Amino acid sequence: MSTDPYNGRMDAAGTHKYEQVASEIARLIDSGTFRPGDAIPSVRELSRQHGVSIATVVQAYYLLEAQGLIEARDRSGFYVRTARPSALPEPDISAPRSDPTGVSVRDVVAEVSLADTRHPNLVQLGAAHPNTSLGAPTALTRIQASVARRMGHRIGMYDYVPGCEPLRVQIAQRALSSGCRLSPDDVIITTGCTESINLCLRAVCRPGDTVAIESPTGFDALLSLDVLGLQALEIPTHPRDGISLDALRFALDHHRVSACLVVTNYNNPLGSCMPDDHKRDLVDLLAARDIPLIENDIFGEIHFQDRRPNVAKAYDRKGLVMLCSSFSKSLCPGFRVGWVVPGRFMPAIRWLKYTTSLASPTLSEYAIAEFVASGSYDPYIRRIRRTYERYVGALSDAVRRFFPPECRLTRPGGGFLLWVQLPERIDSLDLYRRALSAGIAITPGYLFSPTNQYRNFIRLNAANWSDETLPALRTLAALIGQ
Amino acid sequence: MSTDPYNGRMDAAGTHKYEQVASEIARLIDSGTFRPGDAIPSVRELSRQHGVSIATVVQAYYLLEAQGLIEARDRSGFYVRTARPSALPEPDISAPRSDPTGVSVRDVVAEVSLADTRHPNLVQLGAAHPNTSLGAPTALTRIQASVARRMGHRIGMYDYVPGCEPLRVQIAQRALSSGCRLSPDDVIITTGCTESINLCLRAVCRPGDTVAIESPTGFDALLSLDVLGLQALEIPTHPRDGISLDALRFALDHHRVSACLVVTNYNNPLGSCMPDDHKRDLVDLLAARDIPLIENDIFGEIHFQDRRPNVAKAYDRKGLVMLCSSFSKSLCPGFRVGWVVPGRFMPAIRWLKYTTSLASPTLSEYAIAEFVASGSYDPYIRRIRRTYERYVGALSDAVRRFFPPECRLTRPGGGFLLWVQLPERIDSLDLYRRALSAGIAITPGYLFSPTNQYRNFIRLNAANWSDETLPALRTLAALIGQ
Numbered sequence: 001m002s003t004d005p006y007n008g009r010m011d012a013a014g015t016h017k018y019e020q021v022a023s024e025i026a027r028l029i030d031s032g033t034f035r036p037g038d039a040i041p042s043v044r045e046l047s048r049q050h051g052v053s054i055a056t057v058v059q060a061y062y063l064l065e066a067q068g069l070i071e072a073r074d075r076s077g078f079y080v081r082t083a084r085p086s087a088l089p090e091p092d093i094s095a096p097r098s099d100p101t102g103v104s105v106r107d108v109v110a111e112v113s114l115a116d117t118r119h120p121n122l123v124q125l126g127a128a129h130p131n132t133s134l135g136a137p138t139a140l141t142r143i144q145a146s147v148a149r150r151m152g153h154r155i156g157m158y159d160y161v162p163g164c165e166p167l168r169v170q171i172a173q174r175a176l177s178s179g180c181r182l183s184p185d186d187v188i189i190t191t192g193c194t195e196s197i198n199l200c201l202r203a204v205c206r207p208g209d210t211v212a213i214e215s216p217t218g219f220d221a222l223l224s225l226d227v228l229g230l231q232a233l234e235i236p237t238h239p240r241d242g243i244s245l246d247a248l249r250f251a252l253d254h255h256r257v258s259a260c261l262v263v264t265n266y267n268n269p270l271g272s273c274m275p276d277d278h279k280r281d282l283v284d285l286l287a288a289r290d291i292p293l294i295e296n297d298i299f300g301e302i303h304f305q306d307r308r309p310n311v312a313k314a315y316d317r318k319g320l321v322m323l324c325s326s327f328s329k330s331l332c333p334g335f336r337v338g339w340v341v342p343g344r345f346m347p348a349i350r351w352l353k354y355t356t357s358l359a360s361p362t363l364s365e366y367a368i369a370e371f372v373a374s375g376s377y378d379p380y381i382r383r384i385r386r387t388y389e390r391y392v393g394a395l396s397d398a399v400r401r402f403f404p405p406e407c408r409l410t411r412p413g414g415g416f417l418l419w420v421q422l423p424e425r426i427d428s429l430d431l432y433r434r435a436l437s438a439g440i441a442i443t444p445g446y447l448f449s450p451t452n453q454y455r456n457f458i459r460l461n462a463a464n465w466s467d468e469t470l471p472a473l474r475t476l477a478a479l480i481g482q
Numbered sequence: 483m484s485t486d487p488y489n490g491r492m493d494a495a496g497t498h499k500y501e502q503v504a505s506e507i508a509r510l511i512d513s514g515t516f517r518p519g520d521a522i523p524s525v526r527e528l529s530r531q532h533g534v535s536i537a538t539v540v541q542a543y544y545l546l547e548a549q550g551l552i553e554a555r556d557r558s559g560f561y562v563r564t565a566r567p568s569a570l571p572e573p574d575i576s577a578p579r580s581d582p583t584g585v586s587v588r589d590v591v592a593e594v595s596l597a598d599t600r601h602p603n604l605v606q607l608g609a610a611h612p613n614t615s616l617g618a619p620t621a622l623t624r625i626q627a628s629v630a631r632r633m634g635h636r637i638g639m640y641d642y643v644p645g646c647e648p649l650r651v652q653i654a655q656r657a658l659s660s661g662c663r664l665s666p667d668d669v670i671i672t673t674g675c676t677e678s679i680n681l682c683l684r685a686v687c688r689p690g691d692t693v694a695i696e697s698p699t700g701f702d703a704l705l706s707l708d709v710l711g712l713q714a715l716e717i718p719t720h721p722r723d724g725i726s727l728d729a730l731r732f733a734l735d736h737h738r739v740s741a742c743l744v745v746t747n748y749n750n751p752l753g754s755c756m757p758d759d760h761k762r763d764l765v766d767l768l769a770a771r772d773i774p775l776i777e778n779d780i781f782g783e784i785h786f787q788d789r790r791p792n793v794a795k796a797y798d799r800k801g802l803v804m805l806c807s808s809f810s811k812s813l814c815p816g817f818r819v820g821w822v823v824p825g826r827f828m829p830a831i832r833w834l835k836y837t838t839s840l841a842s843p844t845l846s847e848y849a850i851a852e853f854v855a856s857g858s859y860d861p862y863i864r865r866i867r868r869t870y871e872r873y874v875g876a877l878s879d880a881v882r883r884f885f886p887p888e889c890r891l892t893r894p895g896g897g898f899l900l901w902v903q904l905p906e907r908i909d910s911l912d913l914y915r916r917a918l919s920a921g922i923a924i925t926p927g928y929l930f931s932p933t934n935q936y937r938n939f940i941r942l943n944a945a946n947w948s949d950e951t952l953p954a955l956r957t958l959a960a961l962i963g964q
Contacts, residue, residue: 106833129640132635132636132638132639133635136638137634137635137637137638141627141630141631141637141845144626144630145623145627145630148623148627152619153615153619153620153814154614154816155619155623155816156618156622156813156816156817157611157614157814157815157816158810158815158816159816191839191842192839192840194837194838194839194840195838198839207688207689220840224837226833226837227833227834227837328640331638332637332638332639333639333640333840333841334636334637334638334843334844334845335638335843335844335845336673336818336842336843351708351709352709355676355680355702355705355706355709355710356677356680356838357676357677357680357818357838358674358676358677358702359674359815359818360673361673361817361818361843362816362818363626363816363817363846
């Protein structure tokens with residue numbers, strides 16, 4: 001053995017002692033013994049445990065810190081990092097084809113999305129479901145029972161458009177934090193964001209019309225365009241800043257577009273979040289052409305930064321922005337409660353909602369209204385933001401460590417989704433099928449473009465992180481390597 | 483005073499003593515002291531109470547019986563009749579115009595239907611709401627709480643198309659009583675019958691297409707046609723037997739029709755119920771032309787006869803019948819749970835449901851499934867059938883007694899709605915407004931035809947009968963007389 005300029009010894013394979021210590025800690029982090037946010041043993045303790053010098057341990061910790069696996073906190077030692085910068089590069093801004101196109105994703109949605117839900121024992125990295133084990137459904141159920149007792153037979157009644165007033169009050173109050181001044185009368189309760197978006201599309205588009213969308217974009221939106229007979233115009237979208245305004249402007253100059261549909265905050269699947277000044281520019285760009293913006297803000301509450309990002313609706317002066325959201329990602333989807341703030345399209349949306357489903361589930365609405373009004377929602381949402389941030393961090397690390405180094409990976413600032421660009425040779429639908437056979441659900445890139453731009457991409461959902469996740473990712477990496 | 487050939491004496495006004503006794507009993511029935519189904523005092527008792535002879539009382543009771551107010555039951559005395567034949571004639575079969583027409587009922591729906599729900603203190607004879615005070619919401623809430631405890635966080639999850647399997651099993655089992663052999667896989671759960679019907683219309687019609695409908699027909703259906711840009715072709719409909727097959731055949735021979743939308747059992751507002759052989763003929767008539775039948779059976783469970791009437795779906799051989807229903811009238815609407823059995827249109831309906839609202843409220847579905855499976859639904863539905871029959875009888879009597887004799891009135895065999903033809907001089911929208919000022923909600927005939935065939939008709943809902951109902955009907959009669 002020889003010494004190196006810094007410290008310690010090398011083994012027969014030429015590995016420094018401190019590197020061995022570091023990789024042992026890294027293994028413990030990978031295996032979940034130490035999880036994001038956990039303190040790791042002190043220098044003194046590790047030195048004693050491993051029978052190595054203090055200097056060797058310090059060196060190992062510096063290495064782990066350099067790798068982005070741990071971080072020092074003043075006077076309190078080292079911790080597993082929660083949001084470490086990915087060592088993998090981000091995907092490039094997308095470059096979809098620039099003509100409107102028909103949408104036909106039913107077959108692949110049928111195979112992928114609807115099939116997954118019939119296999120309850122899969123390791124779920126696929127469907128964009130939130131984690132319903134984090135306490136909200138239980139708390140909500142308790143409140144629901146007490147609301148039911150108090151309301152008596154009134155919970156059996158229709159709660160017609162615009163729906164539950166106490167809930168509309170809470171939605172209007174919370175909208176302040178996203179830059180919007182709303183009155184409860186500006187809000188219509190729906191049975192979820194999907195209903196909201198469909199009502200908006202139906203209000204402003206006729207079959208054959210063209211809708212500008214982000215590329216990639218969530219398949220629920222693509223399916224809506226498909227079923228409504230609408231054309232999609234895919235706009236290049238940056239993995240961090242969202243839809244390209246230059247590209248959108250160019251597209252609007254060359255095509256007749258009836259509406260623009262954008263997830264402004266933490267786009268599915270990219271996790272991109274438009275800077276607030278981009279949102280203002282987007283609103284102005286569309287307003288100058290009198291084109292409605294259908295804004296999906298369903299992930300907006302799940303931000304990892306201190307401040308909630310604004311919505312584009314905050315910059316709406318002409319009533320052209322139709323803000324859609326729901327409690328399905330931030331609380332849980334099974335209650336089927338969402339909303340739409342339709343601006344100048346209020347009369348059309350009111351009739352569409354009335355004829356589409358008449359009313360929303362009464363008890364769900366009132367229970368969520370009370371959950372929010374009682375002050376229980378805020379601590380819950382703060383907690384799940386931290387949880388999802390940790391899970392996204394852990395999933396990013398695992399991808400970085402297990403997946404081939406030529407992969408690329410997004411760095412979302414909110415939500416719970418990751419978008420992975422795999423080597424060119426990988427067909428994501430083939431990978432999907434092989435992963436399913438191995439008991440793992442992922443979402444293949446085929447689902448995110450009407451022109452199949454993302455053959456070698458997959459979306460991973462970090463929300464339901466469990467003890468099975470790391471082994472599943474190792475298996476997935478092996479399938480990719482095959 | 484003089485004697486008359488039968489019995490007793492006349493007073494100064496020439497009224498027989500027995501008539502005075504009878505009218506006093508009638509007043510007690512009108513005021514609700516004796517309600518439909520109640521026993522009235524025995525002959526002996528009344529003779530003692532009034533200080534009149536047994537013979538006078540017997541004569542009074544014969545008179546009340548002749549008026550249809552009471553009935554004798556073997557060995558157990560006299561009872562207030564529950565379903566007395568109306569002394570008023572039924573309305574004639576309708577004779578709407580025979581060309582397809584655009585539908586525009588939004589203004590009057592906005593004034594009438596949406597406004598009513600904002601006045602909780604009205605005497606409610608208007609909106610076709612079931613009575614949610616009859617016990618179902620309470621029992622359901624109890625079951626819901628226990629289901630929530632057992633399911634835990636799974637109640638927070640999406641329950642994707644086709645929706646809750648245990649509920650589809652129950653729906654398939656119950657369908658046997660309406661002549662249908664269904665598998666649970668034939669059923670898609672929706673967020674109510676309105677959603678079901680809209681999905682069906684969207685599956686088989688394009689904007690501008692024509693849909694054949696009953697005349698009169700419920701305004702929810704008219705509103706759907708309006709919002710979807712469809713033309714309505716009103717078909718003459720008999721107040722007891724439903725849509726005229728001869729008229730429909732003639733219309734189909736002269737117009738291109740994309741679908742036929744019919745409430746086969748207890749049509750809203752007529753209460754008409756197609757005889758089962760008419761249903762078979764209807765299915766055959768449409769099948770020969772390959773025209774889909776959208777069948778609304780939302781009132782089918784609320785029959786006053788011994789046997790549940792069949793649905794037209796029972797005679798469907800080509801998969802052209804799309805059966806729509808929900809628990810909104812038989813249990814309560816606030817849970818937002820309905821279904822559709824779309825036959826050959828299953829693939830289209832599946833996608834439409836998926837994109838329209840993704841899933842239905844999970845806990846509502848499972849709670850209703852357990853309510854039905856536990857055996858609690860059947861006794862409940864038997865009880866409300868009797869209750870609604872009594873209420874419909876009481877409301878019919880009151881109309882007969884208070885309203886002008888030139889009125890006409892339906893004689894529904896199920897449901898809880900009555901359709902009243904008022905004298906020609908009455909404008910039902912004007913009456914609606916004056917009634918509203920007097921604290922009474924009714925539904926004006928304007929809402930039941932796209933060509934305003936029913937200016938002098940009103941629909942009354944008997945479901946929410948209360949102590950306030952008779953005084954309200956007296957007030958309404960006075961407004962009609964003004």
